[in-house]
Structures are given as C-alpha cells and as structure tokens.
Amino acid sequence: MILIKNGLTYTMEGAPARMDILLEGGKIKKMGENLVAPEGCQIIDAEDKLVFPGFIDAHCHLGMWEDAIGFEGADGNETSDPITPELRAIDGINPMDRTFEESRNGGVTSCASGPGSANVIGGQFAAIKTSGYCIDDMIIKAPIAMKCAFGENPKRVYSEKKKSPSTRMAIAAELRNALARAKEYGEKLETSKDDPSKKPAFDMKMEAMLPVVRGEMPLKAHAHRADDILTSIRIAKEFGVKLTLEHCSEGHLIAEHIAGEGLSAVVGPSFGERSKFELKNLTFETPGVLAKAGVKVAIMTDHPVVPLHYLPMCAALSVKAGMEEEEALKAITINAAEILELQDRIGSIKEGKDADVVIWDKHPFELDSNVLTTIIDGKVVYSKN
C-alpha cells in the first residue's frame, strides 16, 4: 500500500491538480485531497513534484532485439517465410534485456512489443509491463494485435532471397490471400462443428488469423508512404477487419483521409535519419497535423530504433514541431492505451486502474527532468535515491 502525497498530478482525465493518490492491491484505490494513510501504508511525499501515469509505447520491439548483442539476441524478424501470423512476441522477448530496466527507470511502464517488418504478416504483438523477469507474468494482453508490413521492408527482404514478395503488388496479394484463406478456414471450422471428420486440416497460420478475420484483433500495419497507408486501408476495408496505422510517416499528407476513415495512428520513430526512401517525408510535424485533423495519435519509439526511455523526448519534439502539449502527453498515455484497447487498465490516473504511476522532478518534456520514482502495479520498481 502506497500513499503519494501532494503531487501535482497529470491524471490525463482532466486538468492537472494537486492531490493524494492511494495505491492498494496493484490498483489506484483512491484519489483526492488530504487522504489519510491507512496503517502500514508507505508514504511518498510528492510535494513540489509532478505525478504522471506511466508512459506507454504502443509500438516497439522491447526485448526482441536485445541490447549490446548480435544475432544471438535478435529475435524480431523470422525471415524464413513472409507469412508468419503464428509467431508470438512473448516467445521472443527477453525481459532480462537491460533496456527493460532503462525504460521503467525512464518512466515507461507499458508497451506493445512484437515482431518486425520483414514479413507481410509478422506475428502477434503483446502488451506488457516493463517490470518483471518472466514474460508470462508481465503480460497485460497477448496477443494484442497482428503485425503486418507494407512498403520497402518485406519486398527488400524477400527479393534478396529471390522469393515473393518483391513488389508492393505482391505484398498486397500475399496479405489478401492470407485473409481470404483464414476466412475460408474459419467457415470450414464452423460448418464442421458437428462432424469432426469434416474439419479442415489443422493450419497454425490460419488458426492465428482467425481473431483478425473475425474482427476481434486489429492488423497493426507498418506503413510509411501515403500509398502504402492507403493500401492498408483498402485491404482492411475489403475484408472488414480492424486496423491501426503504424509509423504513418506520410500521414500528414493524407490527414483528412485518415480522419475520415476514423482510424488511429501510432506515429514514429521520427527521431533520427531518413534511412530509406519511404522515410523521405519523415517529420516531427506528423503527429500534430494528424491530431489537429481529428486522428487519435500515439507516439512510438519503435525501440530499439529509438531507445524506449526516450519516449517522452519524442513527444516533446512533436510539441516543438507544432503538436499541442496535452495532445503529446495523451499520445504516450491515454491515446496509446485506447489504441491498444487497454484504457480500462492503463493510460491515466483513475480509480480502479493499474497503479502505474511515475513521479518526476520536472515536466517530462524538459530535457533535464528526472524520474524520481516509478511504480508499476503498485510496486516501486525504481527510486532515484
């Protein structure tokens, strides 16, 4: 049990206000002024300090490409097959990777981590907390989304192998084929319910795609260029499946269109080099432009592309490029939670939600700010002193 006293609290549910927060049983139990500490309760004095919900990155590869290690710790891209929906991020994440600790010490308490973009369908993302050493205990929800990728990466990886896809056309066709086959597989399963001898031959790829074609789990679509973003939207609509736009680097060029479709975007990594053609228009202005157009925006590091503990810095640079400060905060808290459909548990400081709370000495968008205390599920996992 922890009572955080007198912190200026950015709940993300309303304007910042000075308050006390009582954490119990891993949840936010009570918020208000002058809360009385129950017996045996640890008190953290947050006078003159700022209190934020733990930050969330809705798209990264934490623990999948490990720090300071080569092939042995690289488990993000199963480049043996362009269609691998059966892969599960949790089988490739190493919570003992040092960047987990750096992330929670930097105020990031949750993320969606998963496969890379080598494959047209890469596999299943997992939403996890950044504290723990057994991934099974850290899961918020897994699977949370099905990774798919458009544009340069899949066609580069497979053209090097002289395999399909080597064009954008083939990427689209491979994805359509997988979706159509999964639909067919699901229908066959349905019609053979009463007669097991008529069941279709077990297909693990198709089994993994069932929640997608049933509309229960979104496609998490890696797309940078405007045409690739629009291709992802086209295909998702054809099959009536859920979709979130990931990277969305040229989103600012088609912001109205994206807003009109009612889609959400997880934007980034905007920090760093324009290392490929499809990043030609990469800019920190994208999140602000999309948000102004009415798109729900989250900001990603795409860790390890940008290390995860720099998530608030990426949000701050988006503010510098024109995004409202509040929108940028939402983009690494409540919006990220809503895009992951986990807003009942994370993303704001609210009674009943997970006790993922971070105490800062200054506003996290200041470069010289520091995390003083990180609390995940009601447990102090980092304390500066």
Next chain:
Amino acid sequence: MVNILIQNGKIYTMKEAPFYGDIRIKKGRIKEIGVGLKAQKNEEIIDASGLLVYPGFIDAHTHLGVGEEGIGFEGNDVNERSSAITPQLCGYDAYNPNDSAVEESMRAGVTSVAIGPGSANVIGGLFSMIKLRASSVDEALIKVDVGMKCALGENPKRVGKESSRAPVTRMGTAAKLRESLYLTKEYMEKKKRYEDDSKNNESPSYNMQWEALIPVLEGTLPLKMHVHRADDILTALRITKEFGITPTLDHCSDGHLITEYIKESGAAAIVGPTLGFRTKMETRNKTFETPSILHEAGIPVAITTDHPVIPLRELRICAAYAARYGMGQENALKAITLYPAQIVGLDDRIGSLEKGKDADIVLWNGNPLDVFSETEVVIIDGEVMYNKSEA
C-alpha cells in the same frame, strides 16, 4: 555368469550413511547388501578392503558414441541439419560402442548414460539410456525412450539461418515446436476416429514424425529441452504447459535466476556442461552454483557433461566442482547417481546400491570427487568390465 561377493568395502549406497560391509551379486543383480556376508559356492570374491564402493555414475544427457572422438565428419552423427523437425530420428541408430570414449568413461566409473541427438534442430529425435558395455547398441540399451530432444535458443536459429530455412528467431523456434505438437494432436484424433469407426472415417496417412511424438503427448515420453537462457527456460515451460506435459530442462544455465518458476513446474533440471569456457551468449551466466541453488529450491537436479563437450570421464570432476560451489559432496554424488536415475525413470534399476538393483558397482581407491582417486574395479550388470590389477 560368475557370481561375485565384494567384501569389506566402505559402501556408499546413495540412500543411507556409508558403512563397512559386503555386497553379493547374483545373475547381474545385487542379491544382498550387509555386514559379514559369507562366501557361497562358486562365488568369486573381490576384496574391497581399503576401497570405497559406489554405484556406477550416470549422465542423463550425452552424445557418447554419437559424436565420436578422434574422427571428423565420418564419426559425427549428432545433428541431422537437413530439417528443423526430426522427431523420427533415434540417437541409438548412430551409437558406436567402439568409440574410444565408451571404454575410457567406463574405466572412470561411468556405467549408464543417456545418448541422443544434438541441439541443431527444434525437435532433434529420441534419447535412449544405455550401459557402457556390450559390443552392440541393442545389448547396451536399457530404456529406449527417455526423452524427445528439443532445442530452444541460439542453436536452432543459428542453424536455420545458415541453412536458409526456419527458424531464424526464438519466435520461429517456438512456433515450429507448437505446430509439431498441434499436428501430432490432430493426427492422434484422426487415428482415434478411425479406430472408433473405421467405416465412416479414413485412417490418416502414416506420418513417421507425428508417430514419434505421440508418446510425448500421451505423457509417457518427456520433452528433453535444451535451454540455457532464462527466457528460453520459461518458453519451454510455457509451451509444455499449453500441451499438459512436463519437460526436463537440460543445461538450464540460467536456472538459478528463476528457481521459483522451475520449482512450480515440477520439471527436473539436468545441469551442465558447466566446466569450461562460456562459448556462447546464452551461456554467459553459467556457474557451478546452479546445481546447488536448484537443489536447495527442491528441484530434482542431475549434473551432465554433455559429452563430448566435456569428456564423460570427467563427470565426477563436474560433480566435485558443484560440491565445492555449495552443493556439498553427498548431494553432488547423488546428482551423478540417484538423481539422474530418478529423472530418467530408471531408479528401480540403477543409481544406488540396493537389493534387487542392477549390479553396476565401482570400487574406488579414494573419494571419487578427489582428482587423484582411481577406479580399481568396474562392474556392470554383475560382470567385471575393468580390473586395474589385471590391466
């Protein structure tokens, strides 16, 4: 077969405190253990005065005779790299009893080992238990099915990458293993439907891979999982739990970091090869403290050489290090006798000196955990395989 009476040795049964006594061997088994046993007609007497009597040592994870010594490709049959899923392979088909390591290890007091394929494949094939005697594997075999070898971590993905095929990631390795188990389940269901009603159902086409995995899903053959890193150990536990089976955790190099999870799973750990260089990233935390910490946590622990990684003859030296790093001599000796026997389900036959068990007995001129000690006599199935005084 000659019957034998070992007299006046200091007997370490592995189940009770050592005592001075005698062991009567009849028809390959231990007939009697006691004090002051009298010689019977037609019994050969071995005077063990001044000697220490131990059960033969056991290593539950080796590639003895499969990866042969002093020979290259011609004698290396450990890894069938042509496919990532090869449950249909049997390690014993590649066992060469004439490998010089067999005789050498036997002379060093090792009498039973598990042999099988390496860790290049996600599913490598069958491990079997043999004795270090006989000129053919068929005679040497004591239990054909002690484990179905699987591998997680660096090895299968490295081999996959080199071979331009799956898996090249840990996710891919896990998926391959799951898929095989799912397909076996489906195969079993189809067989069952055909058995129940052959008129209305077709028998599935014979599939040698899934046939080999049926006992795994039936729970009679444990998955023998090559795992070093903590996340790989936990993936092994996750996948086996999904299918309601219990694995053995072989190598288990990071086991000391996650003891509570291993304990809860009920899985046994076969730890090693700890002696030597940390050759790979996934072995960076390996330490001789692991067996001690796992044992302390109540996890069944055996110590392995992973022969030929560490020569099998040095099994006792590995145990000695484990003893020194916290396990204590008694438990370390059990980790190369009783515990591996229990883990492979052969403790009714081997692993301790008890009435009715196989007469696999070794006479030592000193503590086997002392590097200067030597074997004087090695007996397997009641037969003197080695006698230093006659050598």
